Each structure stands twice: as C-alpha cells, then as structure tokens.
Amino acid sequence: GDSGPCGPCSEIYIDFGEEKSCGKPDCKPGCECERFLEFWNLVFPQYDMQPDGKLLPLKRRGVDTGMGLERIARILQNTETNYETDLFYPIIKKIEELSGQKYSPYSENSGFFRIIADHIRAIVFLLDENIVPSNEGRGYVVRRIIRRASLAGKNLGFREPFLYKISESVIKTMKDVYPSVLENKNYIEKILYDEEEKFTYIIDSANKIFEETLKDISKKMIPGDVAFKLYDTYGIPPDVIEDLAMGENIKVDWNGFRKIMEERKAISREKSAFSGNIEKIFESEGIKETEFVGYDNLECESEIAGLYKEKNKNLIRIVTKQTPFYPEKGGQIGDRGIIENEEIKVRVYDTQIDEKGLIHHIGKLEKGNLENIRENMRVKLSVEPEFRKKVSINHTATHLLHYALREILGKEVRQYGSYVGDDKLRFDFICFSSLDDEKIKKIERLVQNKIFENSNVKVEEMSLEEAIKKGAIALFVGKYGENVRVVHTGDYHSEVCGGTHVKSTGEICIFKITNYSSIGRNLRRIEAFTYQNAYLYMEELEEKMKKVCGELGIPQDRLVKSVINLKKEIEEKEKSLRKYKDLVIKDLSERLSSEALKFNINGKETHFVGRKIKVENVEDMGFISDKIVDTLKRVVVLLGMEKDKRIYFIMKVSEDLKEIFNAGKIIKEISQIVDGKGGGNPVFAQGSGKEPSKFNDMIKNIKERLENAEKSRF
Ligand SMILES: [Zn+2]
Ligand SMILES: [Zn+2]
Incomplete structure (x- = not known):
C-alpha cells in the first residue's frame, strides 16, 4: 500500500x-x-x-x-493439480458418476469439472450461511455462482438440475470440520434444486429469445442496447448473455451496455435522493457513532452532537452522543418520543441509523426554534413508553412465531424478513410446504399457549461462535468474533437479535394471525396482531357477526346453520324463478311466432317478427329470439327493449336465410335510425341507440327489405 x-x-x-x-x-x-x-x-x-x-x-x-491449504494438499498428495486432492476429488468423482463423462487433468472438458467442483464448495457454504439467492447484494453473488456452475454442467450434458446431488459430496468431505453443513443438508439441497430448476427454465427461454435477437442484428457484435434489453426486459443476467454470445462466437458491446445502465441508475438515484435532501446545520467534529442505551432505559440525558434539516419536509434531525431511542433495524421500526430542555422541545416521529452509526431522531420542533439548538447542548431524551411496549411485544411475538413455525412446519423454516411495528407484525419466511387453515390454527395456538405459559425472556451477550454452539438461530448477523445479543424465550427458543423485547411472554396477552399468503416461490408471509390490537380485531369480528345476525334475524348460536339453510333457500327460489321465467319466455315467443308476418321469397314461406317487448335484459331477448327461430325456421327476428331511456335491440336470422339477409351488415346499416350503433355476424347482431321512439322505423325498414325480396327473384 x-x-x-x-x-x-x-x-x-x-x-x-x-x-x-x-x-x-x-x-x-x-x-x-x-x-x-x-x-x-x-x-x-x-x-x-x-x-x-x-x-x-x-x-x-x-x-x-x-x-494455501489446497496447494499443500496437492504437494503432500503428489497430484497434478488441486483438483485431484482429497479436497476436490470426491466432488470430481461424483460429477463423473452423474454425467457419465471421464475426467483427467488434461482432458478437454476438465475445465467444466473444475468450475463445478470449485463453485459447488462455495455454494454449499454460502447457503449454509443463510445467504439466499436473490437479485441483490450477496444474494446475487450466490445466484451467479450457482448459474456459472449450472452452465458448466450444461457443457457436460446435464439437462436437469444436478448441483443439489453434487452438494452431498461437499457435505461429506466437510461435515467433520463444519457440522452445520450436515445439519442444513436438506435445506441446502432444496434451495439449490429450486434455484437451478428456475435457472434451467430461464436459460431455456433465454436461448430462444437470444436466437430471435440474433436474427435482427449483425452476427459480429451484440449492440449495448440490445444486450440491455435482454437483461432488463427478459431478465437474462449479463454473464448468461456473455456465455450465450460466446457459444455463438459473437462479442457483446459491454461498454454500450454499461452506459445505458449508468443512465438508468442516475435516473433512479434522482428519484430516491434520500441523503441529498438532508441539509447539515452542524455536526460535532470526529463524532463516530451514537451510543445506544435504550435496552434497559427509556430515558437519558445527553449532549447534542448534530443537527440537520430535511429540505422538502418540515422535519429536523437531531443526533446526540447517547440515546435510548431504538433506530429502525432488523425489521423493528424506530422509536418515538420527546427530546427537550428548558429552551426546546422536539417531538420525535421516527429514529434511523446512518451508515456511520449515528442515530438520527427525526421530528418537529414544538418549542423554540432552530437557532436555539446548539452543539453540546444538554437535553433529556424520553422514548414514548406505550409505543416501545407495543413494538417490544410484537418483537417477542415474532420470535414466538418463528419458534412455532419451526415446530409445526419443520426446522427448515428460515426467516426471510420481518416488520415489527407498534401496529402489527409481519413475518416472511422460506418454507417448502404450503400453508393451510389447519396449520395456521396450530401455529397460532402454539404461540398463544406459550403466552399463557408466561415464559421468561432473557438477554445474554456472548460471542457469535458460542451463540451458534448453544443452538441460537443466527440470521443476518455480523462477523465471527463479535459479541452478539442472544434473546432466550423460555428454554425452548434462542435467537441472535438486536431488538427490544418484553420481560415475559405473558405481556403479549393475545396473538392473532390475520392473514397468510404466498409471496413467491417457497416464500410465505404471515401477518398478525398482538395485545390491544388483537383484542380490537376480535371485537370487530364479533361486531360484524352481531350485525350479520341482526340483519338476517338469526340468533348468534345458530348463525352457521342458518346461513347454510338460507343459501339453500335462495338456490331453490332461484330455481323456481328460472322455471317461471322459462314459461314466460316460452309463452311470449309462441305468441310472437303466431303473429309473425309471412312473405313468399323464392317460393318459400318466410317469416318476420319485429317487436318491441318488455323483458328484464338483453339476454332474455336472446332466449326469445332463439325460441322463435327454432319454431318458425326461415325467419328474421328483430326485437327491442327499452332500458334507461335507451333502446337495446338484437337481430337473429335463421341459417337458411343468411345468404339473403346478413344480420350483422343490416344492423350496422340501420342502427343510425335510432341514433345508435350495432353489428355482429350473418345470423346474429345487436346494438343500442338513444332514440327508442324510432325503433318502429327500424322494424319498418326490415319489412320493406322483405317486401322487396318478395318482388325480386334470387
Ligand atoms: Zn518456466
Ligand atoms: Zn428479533
């Protein structure tokens, strides 16, 4: 350096x-x-x-x-390359076995063997560390490594996901030194299978899109904008584009690609511009991070070390040397409360931590003005106790839910994300089985039982290694060697967690799941209320039930049975209504048929029914015209009905007349008589117009056409 x-x-x-x-x-x-x-x-x-x-x-x-561990192994075991050492050879052997291809250090396909062997090791450990394949951050790194390995497999003839089968040989080699890879074997294999299957699908369709794209461009270079479209619109990752292009011996204009990417990023930066909208008024020199003292205290006194203004909003941000305010972190939302002394009072609506570790109290001045706030000014910081209590209740409930999910659905359940607010909690997790009402009920009951048990919630500090050794669930947490907080719930659940909690599970009072859903492949979401909100939720449900019973005039204890009976009754009434309607339609169509005008066209008796009728809807008009066509044959039917000051009409022509009378064409021509529009096919047409009184002229028009047809011979 x-x-x-x-x-x-x-x-x-x-x-x-x-x-x-x-x-x-x-x-x-x-x-x-x-x-x-x-x-x-x-x-x-x-x-x-x-x-x-x-x-x-x-x-x-x-x-x-x-x-170098691999290199010393190679020297001691006297092998040609690292890949024949006992660190890699079991993996290579497994690939040979599954692909049916032979490996030798100098064979043409040895490169693909090595890519897979090298990558699968990294994959197993990354998945073991709870890094889930995704489109951002480290999730994207593991996704790319899986894809590289999968592509190498395609070159060895693998058509189906295979990496999950190979992961076993890594686990076998490593399990004695890293026991967790064996514990997570099922999880690793499932995630890997899913990810590779999804990728196999992407690559198959990418191949097609890629081939289509090649038709439109010169065969030398894929332009940057085309590559960007493949990436942005079709979701083909750049490295896959590169691989596909390499397979066709074409270059990709990555400079052009990057230029478009930069432009896009600049646009989205402008849109969010979070940090750009904060104006610094002062900040103590050399201040490193705010000391958080809020696990056990909701109040403290400290000095102001920074003041900022949010440009577009009427909000200020205050940083102090110490604070009891918990900043939004790990799904738990930031604290609310008051910062004050004799001169000023600030109501804090939200608390956030920045990348330096400074805790920002975001709020509004209620007493004094900006000039009154000075560096090193002493203030009292008080977190709103009721707010903190509700959030802590939801956080402890989230841990209980995590516990219950693992008990009911299996230890493979992994937390994916969470929201812990004062209003509700939300828990997203990876799970390979589907949820149903019965499982949800079991989960909810288990959580509620643990609340009734009133288990102690204890917090302990220890190294991450120790926490993991003791069986604590450690997700999204820092580096080895660091001290972490382990939150024990009773003696049945421990989790590494930086959030705030209640002292015992009884404080949660009630836990009620309000919603569960699937938010992606193997991703589930549960939303729940606790404490007062759970009570209010149940109260509201009860109110609704009472109202339903009142409206229906049913006693509450017979609600379900009565509703089922009611449903049956309605069905029966509908049935008899339909019967009655059928009768009316039959009657009306018979009457209309008997009153049909008769013409002699081409020596054959031909009928015309043209009438405005009173029915409920256009559909009924259709039934009637169908019936008329069935009874009379060789017939032209024009029916109209009035509704909301409009005339709705349909025209039906029997098959044997459609050559002479094209319903669609005629309706299109004559709809203007009623100031309307219409159209259709040769045997059926419909439309509507604004002048119901002119409908008789439409009927007259058809009548004239039939009279003319009678005179001329076809
Ligand atoms: Zn040399
Ligand atoms: Zn937690």
Missing part, C-alpha cells in the same frame, strides 16, 4: 523438477509455467510507511504468514 505497516517478505516455492519446466533460459520461481508453485508466504511487518515515503520503525512488529 501507499502508507502503513510494511516490511520484507519471503515466498516459499516447490520445484516440481526440470521436466515441468517451460525450458526458457530465465525459468525460475515465479515463472508462468508449471515447474514452480508458491505455496507459502511470510511477511515481516516492521516499518510504518509515511505518506511522504519515509520508513519509521513499527511499534509492534510481527510475522504474517499464509499457506
């Missing part, structure tokens, strides 16, 4: 002998060829390099050393 600790270093090589040499006269350790392999490296930091290049002696000197 440019400055900082440094010193001499030594590198240890092994010489594999002259036969491995490239033969060049300057072949020596460090040469590109196969002869020398560096496997051990020692650095002796003893100077502190100043920015001006001066070397000062380092106060604490030491030795840094790093030896």
Whole structure:
C-alpha cells in the first residue's frame, strides 16, 4: 500500500523438477509455467510507511504468514493439480458418476469439472450461511455462482438440475470440520434444486429469445442496447448473455451496455435522493457513532452532537452522543418520543441509523426554534413508553412465531424478513410446504399457549461462535468474533437479535394471525396482531357477526346453520324463478311466432317478427329470439327493449336465410335510425341507440327489405 505497516517478505516455492519446466533460459520461481508453485508466504511487518515515503520503525512488529491449504494438499498428495486432492476429488468423482463423462487433468472438458467442483464448495457454504439467492447484494453473488456452475454442467450434458446431488459430496468431505453443513443438508439441497430448476427454465427461454435477437442484428457484435434489453426486459443476467454470445462466437458491446445502465441508475438515484435532501446545520467534529442505551432505559440525558434539516419536509434531525431511542433495524421500526430542555422541545416521529452509526431522531420542533439548538447542548431524551411496549411485544411475538413455525412446519423454516411495528407484525419466511387453515390454527395456538405459559425472556451477550454452539438461530448477523445479543424465550427458543423485547411472554396477552399468503416461490408471509390490537380485531369480528345476525334475524348460536339453510333457500327460489321465467319466455315467443308476418321469397314461406317487448335484459331477448327461430325456421327476428331511456335491440336470422339477409351488415346499416350503433355476424347482431321512439322505423325498414325480396327473384 501507499502508507502503513510494511516490511520484507519471503515466498516459499516447490520445484516440481526440470521436466515441468517451460525450458526458457530465465525459468525460475515465479515463472508462468508449471515447474514452480508458491505455496507459502511470510511477511515481516516492521516499518510504518509515511505518506511522504519515509520508513519509521513499527511499534509492534510481527510475522504474517499464509499457506494455501489446497496447494499443500496437492504437494503432500503428489497430484497434478488441486483438483485431484482429497479436497476436490470426491466432488470430481461424483460429477463423473452423474454425467457419465471421464475426467483427467488434461482432458478437454476438465475445465467444466473444475468450475463445478470449485463453485459447488462455495455454494454449499454460502447457503449454509443463510445467504439466499436473490437479485441483490450477496444474494446475487450466490445466484451467479450457482448459474456459472449450472452452465458448466450444461457443457457436460446435464439437462436437469444436478448441483443439489453434487452438494452431498461437499457435505461429506466437510461435515467433520463444519457440522452445520450436515445439519442444513436438506435445506441446502432444496434451495439449490429450486434455484437451478428456475435457472434451467430461464436459460431455456433465454436461448430462444437470444436466437430471435440474433436474427435482427449483425452476427459480429451484440449492440449495448440490445444486450440491455435482454437483461432488463427478459431478465437474462449479463454473464448468461456473455456465455450465450460466446457459444455463438459473437462479442457483446459491454461498454454500450454499461452506459445505458449508468443512465438508468442516475435516473433512479434522482428519484430516491434520500441523503441529498438532508441539509447539515452542524455536526460535532470526529463524532463516530451514537451510543445506544435504550435496552434497559427509556430515558437519558445527553449532549447534542448534530443537527440537520430535511429540505422538502418540515422535519429536523437531531443526533446526540447517547440515546435510548431504538433506530429502525432488523425489521423493528424506530422509536418515538420527546427530546427537550428548558429552551426546546422536539417531538420525535421516527429514529434511523446512518451508515456511520449515528442515530438520527427525526421530528418537529414544538418549542423554540432552530437557532436555539446548539452543539453540546444538554437535553433529556424520553422514548414514548406505550409505543416501545407495543413494538417490544410484537418483537417477542415474532420470535414466538418463528419458534412455532419451526415446530409445526419443520426446522427448515428460515426467516426471510420481518416488520415489527407498534401496529402489527409481519413475518416472511422460506418454507417448502404450503400453508393451510389447519396449520395456521396450530401455529397460532402454539404461540398463544406459550403466552399463557408466561415464559421468561432473557438477554445474554456472548460471542457469535458460542451463540451458534448453544443452538441460537443466527440470521443476518455480523462477523465471527463479535459479541452478539442472544434473546432466550423460555428454554425452548434462542435467537441472535438486536431488538427490544418484553420481560415475559405473558405481556403479549393475545396473538392473532390475520392473514397468510404466498409471496413467491417457497416464500410465505404471515401477518398478525398482538395485545390491544388483537383484542380490537376480535371485537370487530364479533361486531360484524352481531350485525350479520341482526340483519338476517338469526340468533348468534345458530348463525352457521342458518346461513347454510338460507343459501339453500335462495338456490331453490332461484330455481323456481328460472322455471317461471322459462314459461314466460316460452309463452311470449309462441305468441310472437303466431303473429309473425309471412312473405313468399323464392317460393318459400318466410317469416318476420319485429317487436318491441318488455323483458328484464338483453339476454332474455336472446332466449326469445332463439325460441322463435327454432319454431318458425326461415325467419328474421328483430326485437327491442327499452332500458334507461335507451333502446337495446338484437337481430337473429335463421341459417337458411343468411345468404339473403346478413344480420350483422343490416344492423350496422340501420342502427343510425335510432341514433345508435350495432353489428355482429350473418345470423346474429345487436346494438343500442338513444332514440327508442324510432325503433318502429327500424322494424319498418326490415319489412320493406322483405317486401322487396318478395318482388325480386334470387
Ligand atoms: Zn518456466
Ligand atoms: Zn428479533
């Protein structure tokens, strides 16, 4: 580096002998060829390099050393490459077995074997660390690694997901040193299977889209905008585009691609512009992070260390050296409360933590003005107790729900995300089975029973390693070696968690699931109320039930039975109503048929029924015209009905007349008589118009057409 600790270093090589040499006269350790392999490296930091290049002696000197595990294995086991060592060979063997292809260090397909072997190891450990494939952050890293490995598999002839089968050999090799990979075996295999299956589907359809795209462009280079469309519209990842292009021997204009990507990012940055809208008024020099003292206290006194203004809103942000206000983190929303002294009073609506670790109290001035707020001014910070209580209740309830889900649905359930507010809680989780009312009921009951048990909630600090060893669920949490908070609920559930909790589960009082749903492949969501809101929710349900009973005149204890009976009654009434209606329709159509006008067209008797009738809807008009056509044959029917000051009409022509009378065409022509529109096919047409009184002219028009047809011979 440019400055900082440094010193001499030594590198240890092994010489594999002259036969491995490239033969060049300057072949020596460090040469590109196969002869020398560096496997051990020692650095002796003893100077502190100043920015001006001066070397000062380092106060604490030491030795840094790093030896490549794979390389030392290769040397000791005397293999050609790392991949024949016992670290990789079981994986290679498994790939051979599943693909039916042979591996040798120098065979043409050895590269694909190595990619899979190398990547599957990383995949198993990333999944074991609870990193779920997704489209952002580290989730995207694991997704890309899985895809690379899967693509390599395609080159070995795999058509179906196969990585999950290979993960077993990694688990077998590693389980003694990393027992968790064995515990998570089912989970790892399922996630891996799903992800690869999804990808296989993407790559199959990507192939098709890609081939289509190739038809439209020159065969040399895929333009940046086309590549971006493949990525943005069709969701084909850039590395897949690259692989597909490579397969066709085409280059991709990645510079053009990046340019469009940057433009897009700039637009979305402008849209969000969270940090850009905060104006700094003052900030104490060198302030690092706010000390959070709010686990056990809801009040404290401290000095103001920063003041900011939100440009577009009438909100200010205050940072203090210490605070009892919990900032939004791990799904739990930020605290509310008051910051005040003799001069000022600020009502805090929200609390957030920034990337430096400063806790921002966001709120409005209720007493004093901005000029009154000075650096190092002493203030009293008080969290609203009722708010904190509700949030803490929901947080502890979330842990109980997590526990119940693992009990009822299986230990494979993984938390995916959560919302812990003062109003409700939401819990998203990965789960491979579907939810139903019965399972939900079991889960809810288990949580409620744990509330009745009134278990103690205890918090303990320990290292992450210790927490995991003790069986605590550790999700989304920091680095090994760090101290973490472990929240124990009774003796049945422990979770690494930075949130606030109640002292015992009895404080939750009531737990009521209000909604459950599927929010994605293997992703489920449960929403619930606790405490007062759960009571209000049940009260409201009861109110609704009472109202329903009142409206229906049914006693509450017979509600379900009565509603079922009511439903039956309605069905029966509908049936008899339909019967009655059928009779009316039959009667009306018979009457209309008997009153039909008769014409002699082409020597055959031809009928016309043209009438305005009184029916409920156009559908009934259709039934009547159908009946008339059935009875009379060779017939033209024009029926109209009035509704809301409009005339609705339909025209039906029997099959044997459609050559002479095209219903669709005629209706299109004559709809204007009633100032309307209409159309249809040769045997059926319909329309509507604004002038019901002119409908008789439409009838007259058809009559004239029939009279003319009578005179002429076809
Ligand atoms: Zn060489
Ligand atoms: Zn928690």
